[in-house]
Amino acid sequence: MELVRSKAAGPRDLGIDPASARHVYLATGRFGPYVQLGETPEKPAKGAKAAKPKRASLPKGVTEAEADLALALQLLSLPRVLGTHPAGGEDVIAGAGRFGPYVKHGDEFRSLEATDDVYTVSLDRALELLAQPKRSRRRQASAPAVLKELGAREDTGAAVRLLGRALRALCDRRQDERVASQGRRPGGVRRARGGRADRRARGGRAEEEGRAAKAQAVIHVIGGGLAGCEAAWQAASRGHQVVVHEMRPVRGTDVHHTDALAELVCSNSFRSDKLDNAVGLLKEEMRRLGSLVMRVAELVCVPAGAALAVDRQRFAELMTREITSHPLVTLVREEVIDVPDPGATGGPVVIATGPLTSPALSGKIAALVGGEHLYFYDAVSPIVLAESIDLSRVYRASRWGRGTTEGDYLNCPFTAPEYETFYQALVTAERAAVHDLDRERSSKGACRSK
Numbered sequence: 001m002e003l004v005r006s007k008a009a010g011p012r013d014l015g016i017d018p019a020s021a022r023h024v025y026l027a028t029g030r031f032g033p034y035v036q037l038g039e040t041p042e043k044p045a046k047g048a049k050a051a052k053p054k055r056a057s058l059p060k061g062v063t064e065a066e067a068d069l070a071l072a073l074q075l076l077s078l079p080r081v082l083g084t085h086p087a088g089g090e091d092v093i094a095g096a097g098r099f100g101p102y103v104k105h106g107d108e109f110r111s112l113e114a115t116d117d118v119y120t121v122s123l124d125r126a127l128e129l130l131a132q133p134k135r136s137r138r139r140q141a142s143a144p145a146v147l148k149e150l151g152a153r154e155d156t157g158a159a160v161r162l163l164g165r166a167l168r169a170l171c172d173r174r175q176d177e178r179v180a181s182q183g184r185r186p187g188g189v190r191r192a193r194g195g196r197a198d199r200r201a202r203g204g205r206a207e208e209e210g211r212a213a214k215a216q217a218v219i220h221v222i223g224g225g226l227a228g229c230e231a232a233w234q235a236a237s238r239g240h241q242v243v244v245h246e247m248r249p250v251r252g253t254d255v256h257h258t259d260a261l262a263e264l265v266c267s268n269s270f271r272s273d274k275l276d277n278a279v280g281l282l283k284e285e286m287r288r289l290g291s292l293v294m295r296v297a298e299l300v301c302v303p304a305g306a307a308l309a310v311d312r313q314r315f316a317e318l319m320t321r322e323i324t325s326h327p328l329v330t331l332v333r334e335e336v337i338d339v340p341d342p343g344a345t346g347g348p349v350v351i352a353t354g355p356l357t358s359p360a361l362s363g364k365i366a367a368l369v370g371g372e373h374l375y376f377y378d379a380v381s382p383i384v385l386a387e388s389i390d391l392s393r394v395y396r397a398s399r400w401g402r403g404t405t406e407g408d409y410l411n412c413p414f415t416a417p418e419y420e421t422f423y424q425a426l427v428t429a430e431r432a433a434v435h436d437l438d439r440e441r442s443s444k445g446a447c448r449s450k
Helices: 002-009 069-076 123-130 194-216 226-237 278-288 292-299 312-324 359-369 416-427
Strands: 012-016 023-029 032-037 054-057 080-084 091-097 100-105 108-111 146-152 159-163 219-222 242-246 269-272 307-310 329-333 349-351 395-397 409-411
Touching: 012 069, 023 069, 032 069, 054 069, 080 123, 091 123, 100 123, 108 123, 219 226, 226 242, 226 292, 226 312, 226 329, 269 278, 278 292, 292 307, 292 312, 307 312, 312 329
Parallel strands: 219 242, 219 349, 242 329
Antiparallel strands: 012 023, 023 032, 032 054, 080 091, 091 100, 100 108, 146 159, 269 307, 395 409
């Protein structure tokens, strides 16, 4: 209800940014409260792109009531250009992302340490971090901070420390220390007796070894389309190492035009975005589960009435950037011609190659699942050139009255004779060239068409 009330109240003016003389607003969106610099621009003319105002989400734990102009200006100051890298000549940038604060130079990212402040970190400190070897998020999290020195054990004299891992006790055998932790705040923790610490240590070691073995298992995802990218992102977001195998551009297809991941080759529409139907409900469930596809689609959406449609080029570019910049994801450009054995790869294998699977892998999949052939059924709509439409006779509107005020679709009214003329022109019109993979095939009475 608080979210509904916030949206109904509209943006709140926090004040004016001294640097730009523009107003700073606090508003609430689909993913929670955020601050915005400047006004939201009016909808641009058809084909034009409007510059989006700078925005930043409120940090976790900060309520809308606590947000003020000073906090908003600090949030909007990111990303910050710290200076020029002496070797590459490109800018060194400090910012905050999905995995926390970072510094960046070109395609190199490094997370800031706990003692670093993204708003004050210097160029020298950023260069120091960028010079360090790249570490995975799991490895970075494997060294807990010492929260409190508890003293020495009575029987061995070994140091006992409280580490920053609540909910379990850990034993650091590598440094010959015993660590007791009960998940309480440092000031309220009592020293544990040696026997209890040993038992907790043994249980902690077994748990750590199990997690370490699981962490070593690499998940292989074959196919860099929508399903493959989503699977890779979800696994990596949970701390798993992922290798994505994409055959383009090593082996192209008849319909792809780029080597970008998640390239849309058919419609740019993801269908309805309303919660009164199954398609819209599925999208909302995906959003709540942290879907990468949904998040990127929201960023590059275009007007489409009650549907969610995207700018296909920007969508593929952003999906590719998100996958390739994830520290736990490795992209391998190669054609996989056989179904891998999970026992040989050391971890799970996800096959997400879709309808444009290469012939070699398609045959292996068919042999594995016991089918003689694999078919993909789709439909295509006729294309009407915009210049052939008399705009004085059509009107703009959206389906069921949804969408923008002026409407997102051109609607062409016909009389019965006009429709018959249109139909005859349609069925006798020039046809697009058909690729080999789209040629009609039949299997037990069914045909493949696209």
